[in-house]
Amino acid sequence: GAGVSQSPRYKVAKRGQDVALRCDPISGHVSLFWYQQALGQGPEFLTYFQNEAQLDKSGLPSDRFFAERPEGSVSTLKIQRTQQEDSAVYLCASSLEGGASGVSSSYNEQFFGPGTRLTVL
Amino acid sequence: QKEVEQNSGPLSVPEGAIASLNCTYSDRGSQSFFWYRQYSGKSPELIMFIYSNGDKEDGRFTAQLNKASQYVSLLIRDSQPSDSATYLCAVPYYGGSQGNLIFGKGTKLSVKP
Numbered sequence: 001g002a003g004v005s006q007s008p009r010y011k012v013a014k015r016g017q018d019v020a021l022r023c024d025p026i027s028g029h030v031s032l033f034w035y036q037q038a039l040g041q042g043p044e045f046l047t048y049f050q051n052e053a054q055l056d057k058s059g060l061p062s063d064r065f066f067a068e069r070p071e072g073s074v075s076t077l078k079i080q081r082t083q084q085e086d087s088a089v090y091l092c093a094s095s096l097e098g099g100a101s102g103v104s105s106s107y108n109e110q111f112f113g114p115g116t117r118l119t120v121l
Numbered sequence: 122q123k124e125v126e127q128n129s130g131p132l133s134v135p136e137g138a139i140a141s142l143n144c145t146y147s148d149r150g151s152q153s154f155f156w157y158r159q160y161s162g163k164s165p166e167l168i169m170f171i172y173s174n175g176d177k178e179d180g181r182f183t184a185q186l187n188k189a190s191q192y193v194s195l196l197i198r199d200s201q202p203s204d205s206a207t208y209l210c211a212v213p214y215y216g217g218s219q220g221n222l223i224f225g226k227g228t229k230l231s232v233k234p
Contacts, residue, residue, distance in 0.1 A: 004164075033221055040129070042209050042224030043165065056221065091164060107153060107172075110222065112164035 002026070004113035006092050012119045013082045021077045021116045025094030032075050033110060034067055035091040043091055049075060082120045089115040123148045127210050127225035135233050140197040142228050144210030147191070154193045155222065156184060157209040165209055169195060200232040 005024040013019050025032050031050055035043035036059075045059040051072035060067070064083075069075040079086055093110040124147040134140045146154070153172035157165035171177045171184040171193065183196040197204055207229045211222040 035222075040226070042125075042127075042211075042226050043222070045214070045221040045223070048221055059221075107155075107170050108220065109167050109170075112166070114164050 004092055004094050004111050006090075006113040006116050008116060009114060010117050010119075012121065014121055015082060015084060017082050018078065018080045019082055019118065021079075021090050021118070023075045023077070023092030023094075023113060025073065025075070025092070026111055027073075028096070029094035029111075030072075030097045031095045031108070031110075032069060033093045033095075034075070034077050035093065036061075037089045037091055037115070039088070046077070046090075079118075082118075084120050087118055087120045089117050091115045123151070123212060123214055123223045125210055125212055125223050125225035127208075127228050129226050130229040131231050132228055133231045133233060134200050136200060136202060138200050138232075140200045140204065140230055140232070142195040142197075142208050142210075142230065144193045144195075144225055145191055146193070146210075146212050148212070149188075149191060151188075151191075151212045153213060154184070154186060155211040155213075156182075156193075156195045157211060157224075159207045159209055159227065161206070197230075200230075202232045202234050205230055205232050 007022045034046040037043040047067045048056040049069040064080045066078045092113045095108040095110045126145045156169040158168045159165045169184040171186045177184045181198045185194045207227040209227045210225040213220040
């Protein structure tokens with residue numbers, strides 16, 4: 001079946017422009033995560049949705065970052081007034097339910113999309 | 122704040138050798154651990170999950186967990202050039218979320234033919 005898809009795959013923005021990044025999770029997956037991955041670093045958590053509810057946005061670096069998932073499927077990450085430090089790969093991941101679990105032998109695997117590489121000039 | 126530490130490498134091993142990748146974590150309460158593989162320009166993919174002390178084997182991969190030492194490792198036996206990738210160690214965080222992952226910086230592995 002289809003995996004997680006993201007669009008666009010590449011985005012070049014001039015400093016100060018607004019951008020919108022889209023994520024299509026695996027059909028039926030309840031949980032959706034956004035991560036930011038800078039060059040040479042591991043992914044860093046931005047925000048989490050369970051269906052349409054944004055349950056955690058503690059990782060969003062500033063109020064210029066905004067995410068939504070209005071119908072509990074597709075999600076959009078919007079960055080306003082982009083800055084050079086926003087340049088990174090933005091990864092979306094979905095899981096069937098809950099998060100990574102791990103309190104027992106079970107786990108909810110997070111499936112990652114291909115990412116959107118954002119370059120801010 | 123949970124932290125996950127990995128040597129960034131690069132780690133270079135000859136084809137057929139055992140590659141050993143290490144990870145330490147700061148939160149003694151962490152229960153489970155994930156190893157992801159990320160090829161250059163690609164998304165991370167899960168290759169191992171471990172929650173019990175000791176070893177877990179899956180094909181050429183073995184994850185080793187020592188909770189007392191807060192240490193988890195990944196061994197790749199009979200390394201192949203196709204194993205060349207960045208390996209990310211991750212632990213789940215249950216603060217305000219439902220288990221988002223805290224990743225290390227990753228170790229870049231290069232397997233030379």
